Amino acid sequence: MIDWLELTVFLVLFLLVTVMGFMAARWQRGGDLAHLDEWGLGGRKFGSWITWFLVGGDLYTAYTFVAVPALLFSSGALGFYALPYTVVLYPLVFLPVLRLWSVSRVHGYVTPADFVRGRYGSSLLALIVAVTGIVATMPYIALQLVGLEAVLRTMGINASGFLGHLPLLIAFVILALYTYQSGLRAPALIAFVKDILIYIVILVAVFYLPAKLGGWSEIFSAAEQKMAQPSATSGGKPQGSILLTANNQLQYITLALGSALALFLYPHSLTGVLASRGRNVLKRNMVALPAYSFLLGLLALLGYVAIAAGVKPITNNATGRPDTNTIIPALFDSQFGSLFAGIAFAAIGIGALVPAAIMSIAAANLWTRNIYKEYLHKGATPGQEARQAKLASLVVKFGAVAFILFVDPQFSIDLQLIGGVIILQTLPSVAIALYTRWLHRWALVAGWVVGMGYGMYLLYLIPNPANGKAHFGGSALTLDKLTVFGWHPFAGSTVQIYVGFVALVVNLLVAVIVSAVLQAGKVSNGADQTHPADYHADEDSPRLKPVADAVAGTPGAKVVPSD
Amino acid sequence: MSETMPREPRGGGERSGLRFSAWNLLLLVPLLMLVTPWFNKKDPTFLGMPFFYWIQFVWVFIGVISVAIVFRMTRDEPVSHGPDNLGLDDLDERDVR
Numbered sequence: 001m002i003d004w005l006e007l008t009v010f011l012v013l014f015l016l017v018t019v020m021g022f023m024a025a026r027w028q029r030g031g032d033l034a035h036l037d038e039w040g041l042g043g044r045k046f047g048s049w050i051t052w053f054l055v056g057g058d059l060y061t062a063y064t065f066v067a068v069p070a071l072l073f074s075s076g077a078l079g080f081y082a083l084p085y086t087v088v089l090y091p092l093v094f095l096p097v098l099r100l101w102s103v104s105r106v107h108g109y110v111t112p113a114d115f116v117r118g119r120y121g122s123s124l125l126a127l128i129v130a131v132t133g134i135v136a137t138m139p140y141i142a143l144q145l146v147g148l149e150a151v152l153r154t155m156g157i158n159a160s161g162f163l164g165h166l167p168l169l170i171a172f173v174i175l176a177l178y179t180y181q182s183g184l185r186a187p188a189l190i191a192f193v194k195d196i197l198i199y200i201v202i203l204v205a206v207f208y209l210p211a212k213l214g215g216w217s218e219i220f221s222a223a224e225q226k227m228a229q230p231s232a233t234s235g236g237k238p239q240g241s242i243l244l245t246a247n248n249q250l251q252y253i254t255l256a257l258g259s260a261l262a263l264f265l266y267p268h269s270l271t272g273v274l275a276s277r278g279r280n281v282l283k284r285n286m287v288a289l290p291a292y293s294f295l296l297g298l299l300a301l302l303g304y305v306a307i308a309a310g311v312k313p314i315t316n317n318a319t320g321r322p323d324t325n326t327i328i329p330a331l332f333d334s335q336f337g338s339l340f341a342g343i344a345f346a347a348i349g350i351g352a353l354v355p356a357a358i359m360s361i362a363a364a365n366l367w368t369r370n371i372y373k374e375y376l377h378k379g380a381t382p383g384q385e386a387r388q389a390k391l392a393s394l395v396v397k398f399g400a401v402a403f404i405l406f407v408d409p410q411f412s413i414d415l416q417l418i419g420g421v422i423i424l425q426t427l428p429s430v431a432i433a434l435y436t437r438w439l440h441r442w443a444l445v446a447g448w449v450v451g452m453g454y455g456m457y458l459l460y461l462i463p464n465p466a467n468g469k470a471h472f473g474g475s476a477l478t479l480d481k482l483t484v485f486g487w488h489p490f491a492g493s494t495v496q497i498y499v500g501f502v503a504l505v506v507n508l509l510v511a512v513i514v515s516a517v518l519q520a521g522k523v524s525n526g527a528d529q530t531h532p533a534d535y536h537a538d539e540d541s542p543r544l545k546p547v548a549d550a551v552a553g554t555p556g557a558k559v560v561p562s563d
Numbered sequence: 564m565s566e567t568m569p570r571e572p573r574g575g576g577e578r579s580g581l582r583f584s585a586w587n588l589l590l591l592v593p594l595l596m597l598v599t600p601w602f603n604k605k606d607p608t609f610l611g612m613p614f615f616y617w618i619q620f621v622w623v624f625i626g627v628i629s630v631a632i633v634f635r636m637t638r639d640e641p642v643s644h645g646p647d648n649l650g651l652d653d654l655d656e657r658d659v660r
Contacts (some may be wrong), residue, residue: 083619084596087626091590094630217611243615244603253597287631294623301616 002156006333009342010155010349013197014171017190017350021178024185034383036110037547039183039390040365041275044105044547048284050188054358055272055285056292057191059086059263062147062352063140063416065198065299070324072303076227076240078248080300084256086293090286093264097286098279099434099535100270106534108545111362112270112430113370119433120441121526123374128448129426130370133267134396136419137363140266141356141400143416145172146325148352149404151345154329158317165405171353176397179357180390184275187357194354197347199295201332205305205344206298209335213308219301222308242304247494251476254498262424262500265431267362268355278539299328306331356397364392417475421455421500428511434535441526443514451507458482458499475499586636593626 037044046054064082071079100115109115112133117126149168152158157167178186210216224242231239244252263269276282306327311334314326332344368389373380380388429444439447461481464473477499479490518525537543596619605613 077615080616080619084622087596087619087622088593090630091593091626094590094633095587215611217608220611220613242613243605244599249599249603252599257597283634287627287634290623290627293626294620297616297620297623 003333003338003341005338006342006345007155009339010151010346013193013343013346014349017193017353018174018178020189020193021175021186022181024178024189025182027182027185027189034386036365036368036382036385036389037108039386040110040361041271042184042188044275045277046188046275046281047277048281048288051272051276051281051285052288053191053195054184054188054275055269056289057187057194057351057354058268058272058358059289059355060198060292060296060351061140061144061355062151062348063143064296065348065351066147066150066325066328067143068296068300069303069306070327072223072300073306073327074240074324076223076242077244078240078252078255079303080297081252081256081259082300083293083297084252085259086296087290088257089260089263089293090290092260094283094286096431096434097264097273098282100430101273101276101279101282102537103434103530103534104274105539106537106541106543106545107529110274111267111366111369112265112426113366116429116433117370117374118529119437120444121529122441125429125441125444126370127374128445129429130366132422132426132448133265133366134363136423137267137359138396138399139403139416139419140268141359141363141396142403144352144356144359145400145404148349150323150325151329151349151352153316153323154314154326154333155345158314164317168404169401171349172356172397172401175353175357176360176394179360179393179397183390184271184358184361187354187361188275190350190357191354194347194350197343198351201340201344201347202295202299204340205302205332209302209305209309209331212335213305219304219308223304226307248476248496251496251498254501255475258424258498258500258504259420261427261431261504262420265423265426267366268359271358271362271365280538302328302331309335356400360393360396360400361389363396364389367392367396418456418459418472421459421475421503422452424500424504425451425455425507427504428508437525437528438515439511440515440518440523442523443511443518446514447507447509447511450510451503454506455499455503458502462499477502584633584637586633589629589633592629593622596622596625 068079068082073079100112103109103118104115107114107118109118111130113126113130116129117123120126145168148171149165152167153164158164159166210219213219220242227240227242228238230237264273273282276285309331311327311331313322313324314330315321316323316326329345329348332341336344368385372388372392373385377384377388425448428439428447432439433444458477458481459475460471462473462475462477463470475498476496479493479495479497480488482488482490482497482502534543602618603615605615607614609617
């Protein structure tokens with residue numbers, strides 16, 4: 001059943017952002033779009049408000065809005081980890097992000113791998129960081145499609161086979177075209193619409209729905225009742241709990257901390273950071289961005305609201321299984337009138353487009369700067385770089401679509417969990433290198449190899465009882481299974497822990513030990529292009545590299561000889 | 564390249580690579596939120612929400628306050644452009660500087 005009013009509202013809002021996406025090319029135009037600073041970083045001059053919307057739109061994605069409540073719906077308190085995750089996030093990254101902004105602005109770095117290249121003079125280490133970033137980002141983009149698809153299927157566009165994916169394909173072709181045309185300015189401008197819609201929808205939902213369903217105490221007792229019952233796959237045990245249990249408490253803590261450490265290592269988060277005008281813009285944002293965290297916490301509780309409202313997940317006609325990711329769209333569909341449900345769906349749908357655009361730009365920047373220019377075309381001009389990045393952004397997006405078309409969406413969710421484990425392995429090379437070069441470049445390579453290998457092995461050991469798979473069934477490892485060369489230090493324990501955290505600890509241990517050995521052996525640690533004062537340079541510093549091709553008279557266009 | 568760079572004319576002379584302020588320690592406070600046994604219980608409830616849920620919303624504010632204090636107290640770098648408040652003029656990159 002298609003609700004035409006709902007669909008019309010959705011389409012009108014979608015059309016609005018499409019027009020904005022194409023117009024964005026002319027918005028705040030500083031210089032020539034044929035330069036990565038312009039296409040890939042919006043001219044590096046976004047102020048506080050734009051950065052707030054852009055980074056907020058980037059970090060709090062459609063998938064988050066769909067998957068976090070779905071997790072509470074199916075397993076209870078554990079899903080609420082998203083709140084502590086986004087609370088500890090900003091204090092943790094406050095200082096390192098400022099250092100990274102400054103050093104990148106002084107040397108014109110566009111990607112985290114650029115920084116690693118400059119800091120260690122090692123193109124191998126930079127390549128490792130770049131490839132890790134691209135591999136971790138791809139399934140993340142695919143997940144945005146999962147979010148968009150959940151909305152489309154709830155609206156009744158739920159055909160089977162290829163036809164079922166067609167609307168998604170059309171939406172993504174449009175997105176690809178305006179990103180190609182406008183670069184980072186397109187998602188920056190659309191983020192305004194997305195976030196305003198999201199705020200309206202969530203605020204209405206968290207006040208209106210509890211009132212309608214008898215208050216929060218009713219909602220929590222309904223949730224408690226459901227969680228106490230065994231589900232088809234829980235083997236007679238309760239399917240979840242509205243409080244943490246002895247087994248998942250450590251998982252909750254390490255997942256929150258690990259996710260917080262990982263988030264600003266993702267290339268797309270750093271794209272938003274590097275596009276801002278100065279250190280004060282970032283500082284203000286670190287104070288103001290938790291407004292989204294508050295919202296995310298409220299949104300997460302809608303998973304329980306859905307239980308109280310008796311909502312059932314919609315069956316995905318492409319896979320034939322009920323898809324818990326449709327729980328929030330289904331809740332809106334059943335509880336709101338057509339007009340407001342259409343707005344809510346547009347909010348989630350547009351919420352998928354903004355991060356997908358930023359992620360594809362970030363991945364394209366990595367490809368262009370750290371693979372194409374480093375290995376394939378050393379003498380590439382800025383114009384060639386920008387053209388290469390635009391093409392790469394198309395490839396990345398269609399790669400993500402192919403993912404959805406040919407692979408079970410469940411698999412991309414597993415890949416996303418793996419993505420967090422993967423990207424955490426770049427923490428020593430990027431975040432620690434911002435403070436010290438004590439970790440040796442070869443030790444960083446060794447730590448990455450061991451951490452990545454061990455992390456993948458542990459993920460391989462995790463089964464998923466929900467769909468009967470024996471491997472790669474999630475990121476919660478039972479300590480019983482933790483092995484060190486066949487030795488089980490925690491044999492018999494049922495306590496769970498986040499694999500990414502374990503792998504990071506191993507990575508750091510290896511990096512420290514190998515560094516100590518290499519330093520004792522006086523092995524060269526490469527040349528450092530950066531100067532200690534670079535890490536404090538602000539927007540008015542004469543150290544800054546001018547944003548190329550900028551028109552004189554606009555901010556960031558101060559022409560200072562950089563060498 | 565840095566040897567010949569002009570230095571910024573700031574009071575206090577050369578800034579070192581690592582600057583530490585005791586205020587930065589406040590950034591560690593929100594990490595206490597990760598000690599879940601402290602609040603993993605149902606009572607007292609607030610508006611029908613178990614303690615576990617509403618107290619974590621309170622932590623959002625503790626996080627914001629911690630970061631805001633560090634921001635205020637470590638602002639030793641004067642910025643060249645005008646008033647430093649959150650204003651709509653930030654939307655316009657051609658604001659008067």
